[in-house]
Amino acid sequence: MSANYLFFGIIAFYLIGAASAIILNKKDRLCSYASFLIAALAALLGIIFSILVIFGDTFSYELSSGSYLKFGFFVDKLSAFFILVISISVFAVSIYSTGYVREYFGKKNIGYLGFLYNIFIISMILVASADNAVMFLIVWELMSVVSYFLVVYEHEKPETRKAGFIYIVMTHIGTGFIMMSFLVFIGTSASFSFGTFAEAGKTMTPLLKDIAFIFALIGFGTKAGIVPMHIWLPYAHPEAPSNVSALMSGVMIKIAIFMLIRVFFDFLGASQAWWGYVVLTLGTISAILGILYAVVESDIKRMLAFSSIENIGIILIGIGASMIFFASGKPVLASIAAIAALYHLLNHSIFKGLLFMGAGSILYSTHTKNIEDLGGLIKKMPKSAILILIGVLSIAALPPFSGFISEWLTFQSLLLGFNLNETFPMIILFISAAVLALTGALAAFCFLKFFGIGFLALPRSQHAEHAKEANTPMLIGMGIFASLSILLGILPFYVLPVLARIAASFTGNLDSFTFASFATFLIPSSMISLSTPAILAIIIIFMLILSVILFLINGKKQPVYETWGCGQPVSTSRNEYTATAFSKPVQVWFKNLYRPARETEATYSTSPYLKESFKFESKIEQVIERYLYEPVVDFVITRSRKLLIIRTGSIHTYLGYIFGTLVILFMFVIAGGSS
């Protein structure tokens, strides 16, 4: 009963937030505080609610049951986990937003932003808790549409409009596939309620199951940003306001993962092993392609968007492995893999949110997203720098930060594939492990570039020169996430049991891990154990000892001098290594993928030996967009142009059409009227 009040309390709070945003939209500051802080409050309620459900029993509530449109809510452990993820992110992001939107004061309509922001969150929560197909599709599309309006919030910029258009069309196509997948179930169950889908999934013929699987994979994959349906993501996420991109990248694309798990495990029973292979392969491809494009990207928000594709890939690797294990009757391993996926999902939602907020604060204080114009920010905005560094270390999966745990778990669950005793799946799993390793290394490369070029050394432009520290609410918001990603790194033994409960709700196995002293957790039957607290402790001890030693041997004197440049003074930012140069090796390594196009242009003064200026431009090609989507679009456009000729404008032709139709229909009748 209390759950009811709580759930509708959450919704109500967000609605109040939205309403207050509209009411107060004349007074910018007040409006921002009202809408976002109320949202934060609602998020707290959401956290409580989801924890209640995770440790308590399933929450379900039927609304307006008489009507043709049924609205019902169904929150089991899985959806509760996602509501938890949503709420955590929303809490931090909302606090951050109160500071971030100050940039828009006077320029844009804050009420509009706050309103959409709250509605967006509501729609996500409803998606996670919808219990029938029609309602799901409604709230799902509501989520897409609202996020579209958030993306085009700065619609004066043409590229923003383009991004928004690509986004909404892609997501609409995705929704179309979701519809078809649902309709396959409906065709069997003759009911819209998700409850009946599970039975339908049991009784369906294998062919129908496969169709439903493929449609669902494409449909939700589009939202999740799985390669090759990912193309909207690097457009939409950078253009949205940073707090929104934090939510979109951190949470919204995870909702698609939630539905994938729902459909594959709960509805379809994950019965086919090859589904697992497909998911695993797609995940692997997404991971590697995502990070490869992220490495060479110099727009920080685009880079983060690509890295979201990568992380979705890693999550899918876990899910795919889990499906494989489940289909081949190894629930224990299935739950371990699932836990790895869920853990990474949680981590990613946090450190990616953190990094997007960080990008936001960089944008806020330097007004540029181009990493080549940054530099030296660690001195201008030290606090943000530390917080962002934490995010970078987590996403680079370095111990003892949060990303490390989930990637370690993913590796282990892939390694555990040797229990399958079948050649093919083992090889698939191990190959994807190798690719995952490459991905991890490239991620480290990518974010080293991000932090090193962006924050260290000297400012590369006026933007960076005059950067100032982000304001307090932004720092608080990022701080929450930073501390969370440390905690998730060093306290896995608190998180894992919870995730085990959730994974058990669809893999049906609870005892995946055993726990030992020194905050260690082991994977039974294979001696493997990990204890990040211990590692952290040792590292810290060593650092202390070392710094003490260094201090003892005359640590005071430290002559300061210019940077070494073969005798030449290099204290100007022009001599610094650029981001492009930094990622050049990778670009050369994978030039077949990038197909880089470079333009150099030199102007000479007097003698051909003295260059006056030198312009270097290098861009890379989005292979999938270029060779998969553009042809389709061109095809449609050209075909349409051809079709336009039927509109001659002459009334005689039109009468001719009618005559022709009449004749054809007569033939039809004489033929007997059976097409």
Added chain:
Amino acid sequence: MIEYLLLTPIITGILCYFTRSRKQVETISILGSTITLILGLSLVLDVYRNGIIVTWQNALFADAFSAYIVLIVSIISFVSSVYSIGYMGYEIDHNVIDLKRLKMYFVLFHFFVFTMLLVGVTNNLGLWIAIEMTTLVSALLIIFYSNKASVEAAWKYVIISTVGITFALFGTILTYYAAVKILGETGDALNWTSLIAVAGQFDPMIMKLAFIFILIGYGTKAGLAPMHTWLPDAYSESPTPVGALLSGTLVNCAMYGIIRFYSIATKSTGPEFTSNLLIIFGLMSLGIAVPFIILQEDYKRLLAYSSVEHMGIIALGVGFGGVYGIFGAILHMFNHAMTKSLMFFSVGNVLLKHGTKEIDKVSGIVKTMPVTGAILLIGGLAITGSPPFGIFISEFTILSAGFLQGHIIASVLFLLFIIMIFAGFFYNLSKMTFGNPKPGVTPGEVSRWTLASMMILVVFVIILGVYIPQDFIEMIHKVVKVVM
């Protein structure tokens, strides 16, 4: 009851003719349409309480389906008369038209409403007369501005729809013949009820022939491809409120005729024949709408083609058949009427402000006219069938009917087409609504009247997207019973 309903618009029209000032004509027209609305609603209630009403030795007749049409017509005509005051007022203020033409406009407007109400409540053979009358009256409305374009449009409209209608008459005669063979030379051979009762015994060959003629005839009026050619011209050249009436209600009246005969013909020819025809025509209309929506340069034509698309969807729904299919189609009629009129109203405001129908010459509406811009976006999403708006519900119902009845390929094509249409439509719409406004466009809405009428429709569009009242559902189920 029915008589009063029919008389009100006529009297209003005549009164409008004898008014002296703008105030008077506006008040009278508002009063008239309000009374029409009230009478219409009361008729609807009456029918749903006490069943079929028949008067005037069976000439006038109202069952659930007629009442449904009356409902749509009276609602749309009411809001559109409210809108007309704002729209025409603006044109008078800017000396586009003078008082005489304004009076003429309202006279014709109410006559037009009368003819469409007549379509709803007349009995079998009268239907043809009524629909022909709608053509003639609306033709006069289309040449309202009597410039080159409007004259051309009107001529095409009259000629093409009259030809179509002539075919429809032939179909009607054939049906009558089939009926006479069973019933003998009695007036009963004209009644929907008696026709339905004995439809099973009709000669299937004749009925096939009749249905073909009916489909082409009323299909021309409904704008099913490839007989839709008059539609974009007429919509884009007529005054915007009239465009709303044409697209919101007139096409529905024509569909009404098709569906009436569908239910008779199906009984004798068996479902396969009629369903196939309807599915083919539906898909063709959808498919032809796609390129014209993607590459459209004129936003009123854009709406016109989207009407073609939606007529196709209704035809598909009926063609898919089954309770879901018919239900979806009937529901879609209502949703489409509401949403499309809403769209027409908002682009009407845009037209008044920008004075051009070219999409590329319009941008940044959300900044110059926030409310209109917002409504334009809502309407655009609604008309392209994205949740949470009414049309999504009906389209999804039709889609699931397709899957349940096993028309998988047709359904998939349907989905493909509406996705492409969504892309094209939204591409054009976002060009208009977003971005920086064009220079020389004065900010601010057109008038309170226009906003009021739009607000009424927005309520319908959104409410029906998330919640359909139980009574309304029962109403539609009654209609479905009539059809099946």
Added chain:
Amino acid sequence: MAEIVFGSNTMQLLIALILVSTFMILGSTRLYSCVRAFGIQSFLLACVAGTVAYSTGKDEIYIIAILTLLFKSILIPYFLIYIIREIKVKREIDLYVKISPSLIIGGVLVVISYYLIRSINVISELSSFALSASMSLVSIGLFIMISRKKAIMQMLGILIMENGLFLGAISLTYGMPLLVELGIFFDVLIAVLIMGILIFRINKTFESVDTSILKNLIG
């Protein structure tokens, strides 16, 4: 009974004559003669109605016959000629399809419609002649609208189709109930009036009634 009535030679003759008049319209190059031919056609139609009325002894069909006589064979032709005079249009009708081909096409259409009615074999041999005649009238009317450029000719085409329908109605069922017939007549009349108005408008705005120049609305 239909067989008896339409079997009678007079009826056969009348219908044949109607077809002939149609071909006169097809064949003539001058507006006046077209209109005149149409008048004759309508007159023959009235005769058909009269015969039916006589042989079936239904009084209301007499009314229909008279109405046809009044409206279709007198009033409307007069109105058309009035229009032609008013707008001082060039007498020749300019066409997309030359005369002789259109005559051939007309013949083909007659054959097709006859074959069609046969193949559908709704009714027995004899009166199916009338029905096919009406079919061919309808199709020829449509063909005239397609192949002639003058607005007036399109109007005429519609009227011919109307006549075809009338013939069909009569031959199938001895006409509809009076009320309906009256409504139809009323509609036809209004339609003719409005088309007339439109033709005047076209003439005013385009300085011509050639519909082949109405091609500005595309897209």
Added chain:
Amino acid sequence: MIPALMSAILQIIIILALSPLLSGITKKAKAFFQIRKGPSIFQPYYDIAKLLRKDSVVSQNVSWIFHAAPIISFAAVMTAGLLIPIYITSLPLGFAGDLIAVVYLFALARFFTALASLDAGSSFGGMGGSREMFVAAMVEPALMLSIFAVALNVGSTNLSYISQTLSGMGLDALSPYQILAFVALFIIAIAETGRIPVDNPSTHLELTMIHEAMILEYSGKQLAIVELGAMTKQLLVFSLIANIFFPWGIASAGAGIAALAFALVVYILKIVIIGLTMAAVETSTAKWRLFRLPDLLSISLMFSFLALVSFIIVKGG
């Protein structure tokens, strides 16, 4: 508790003591192969001692990262050292992490060194950092595959467990896939420890260096720490190879003093041999161009993949 602590400290001391010696020996061996006299094998000790006594000159552009990096990297490496069995399989802190954790600890060390390389704003540093991370990225997949190959053999990535089991197996451990994996891991070791043909530790031409370019800005005692860290990492990588592929003679838990001493001697022999082999390889090959390195590492990738497949064919499937 106390004995565990004692053995941990002992291990640290051994590592710290041996790593300069190892690099000294390798240098000496290289000199010998190149018919030079070469420095004494204790030279690294002198260098470090000297450096520790010198002030460190710091660039004016640097931030705290520059100062923190050496410490963090060194700490990370040492932590890894506590997870790797040196001469005894029972590790006091073995529970804290497995082979994968070790790899990631090295990654942590590398990350901060590279970060520091960008801090001074010199183009050499950036170049070095970029190349270092590039090589690491290329190494990673092969490394993971060979780890899997090894882990499959015993069904775990727990290092002490691996070496224990393998040493228990005796000569059977020398299975074909084990050898393939060894070759793969040896190539990786070359890359990891920055040796010819991947990197030239003793070059002084900025454009050709990788690791040296990274630490170009360091001087004095910071440099000392960095160098010591590098040596330690080298030692650790070697001992990984030693104890994974040739675990014989390693003492198991609860062995007596004598056994321990013996094990220690064996261990030193093993790493010296590996060091000599490394020196031989270094002298016998020329440094490769940077963009030819992918070929080298894909060779190693192939080897480890073959190791895996052959294992699956033999044992699994």
